Amino acid sequence: MKKPFTAAIVATSLLFAMGTMATAAEKLASLRGTHDIEGSSLKVSKKKLISQEGGFERSYKKQPPLIPHKIEKYRITLKNNGCLKCHSKKNHKKEKAPMVGESHFLTRDGKKLDHVSTRRWFCNQCHAPQLNAKPLVENEFVGLK
Numbered sequence: 001m002k003k004p005f006t007a008a009i010v011a012t013s014l015l016f017a018m019g020t021m022a023t024a025a026e027k028l029a030s031l032r033g034t035h036d037i038e039g040s041s042l043k044v045s046k047k048k049l050i051s052q053e054g055g056f057e058r059s060y061k062k063q064p065p066l067i068p069h070k071i072e073k074y075r076i077t078l079k080n081n082g083c084l085k086c087h088s089k090k091n092h093k094k095e096k097a098p099m100v101g102e103s104h105f106l107t108r109d110g111k112k113l114d115h116v117s118t119r120r121w122f123c124n125q126c127h128a129p130q131l132n133a134k135p136l137v138e139n140e141f142v143g144l145k
């Protein structure tokens, strides 16, 4: 007689647990919103790249500045760096572009080179362009003055 009794308790608690799980799931709002999971995905809106004359304000000292122009045409390979066509020591004046930071010429041991250090070769490892995208979640970050 003991067995069916335990089974009944297990079944009731399982039902109870499923009930609480369901209410918890209803309260969770995903970034997908109320869009039906079975339906096809929402159309992704195309974002525009922001070109900002004079550059973007920096949020703190030593921040890698954000890129204020389009970059899709500039390739970086092992031998060539499209960004340096304008930002190198040699070309920046002619191109009216700011020169890469002084730190870009230093090796990891602090030795100054006459060309951009390999540590700074892949520019978009640190510098990023900006899109007119709305933040996915609220963000109250305020930069340092």
Ligand code: HEC
Binding pocket: 052, 053, 054, 055, 056, 064, 065, 066, 067, 068, 069, 071, 074, 082, 083, 084, 085, 086, 087, 095, 096, 097, 098, 123, 124, 127
């Ligand atoms: C055709 C020339 C040209 C090329 C190529 C170019 N830039 Fe620029 N870049 C500029 C000019 C001009 C500015 C200054 C824009 C302004 O302040 O209005 C600038 C600004 C910047 C800044 C902002 C500097 C600051 O102090 O705010 C960064 C970072 C930057 N570029 C990174 C890059 C990267 C990374 C690449 C390659 C993917 C690249 N640029 C390719 C011309 C160029």
Ligand code: HEC
Binding pocket: 062, 063, 064, 065, 081, 083, 084, 087, 098, 099, 100, 101, 102, 103, 104, 116, 119, 120, 121, 122, 123, 124, 125, 126, 127
């Ligand atoms: C490892 C991260 C890193 C990489 C890689 C890097 N940068 Fe920077 N960059 C920085 C930081 C940090 C600063 C701001 C401090 C400074 O000037 O050194 C900066 C500053 C700059 C500036 C503004 C200089 C000024 O005087 O205001 C330009 C322009 C720039 N970088 C372009 C480039 C280009 C072009 C490349 C690729 C050849 C590149 N950076 C690679 C981190 C990086």
